[in-house]
Amino acid sequence: MPNGNDNPDLKDIWNVVNEMRQSLAELKGMINVHFSDHNIHHHPPCHPAEEIRRIMLSAAGAALLALLAAIGSIVANVAR
Numbered sequence: 001m002p003n004g005n006d007n008p009d010l011k012d013i014w015n016v017v018n019e020m021r022q023s024l025a026e027l028k029g030m031i032n033v034h035f036s037d038h039n040i041h042h043h044p045p046c047h048p049a050e051e052i053r054r055i056m057l058s059a060a061g062a063a064l065l066a067l068l069a070a071i072g073s074i075v076a077n078v079a080r
Helices: 010-036 048-079
Strands: none
Touching: 010 048
16 A cells, blocks of 8 residues: 555545546447447557447347247247
8 A cells, every 4th residue: 555554545546446446437438439430440449339339239149048948948938
C-alpha cells in the first residue's frame, strides 16, 4: 500500500475506485463503438470488445440451449 501499511486507507480505496471507473468507461466506449459498426476499428485495439461480444453471444446461446432442454424435459414428462 502507498501508505506503508497493509490496511488501505480511504485515499487508497478512492484511487482504486476511480481507476476502475475509468477502465469501465473506456471498455463501455469500446463496446459501443464495436457494436454500432463492425467495420470501425479504433484505438486502443478492439480485441477486448470483440472478446466480450463473443462471450455474450456464447452465454446467450447456452441460455437458449438450456431453455430448450427444460422445455423438452417438461414435454417428455407430460407425454408419459
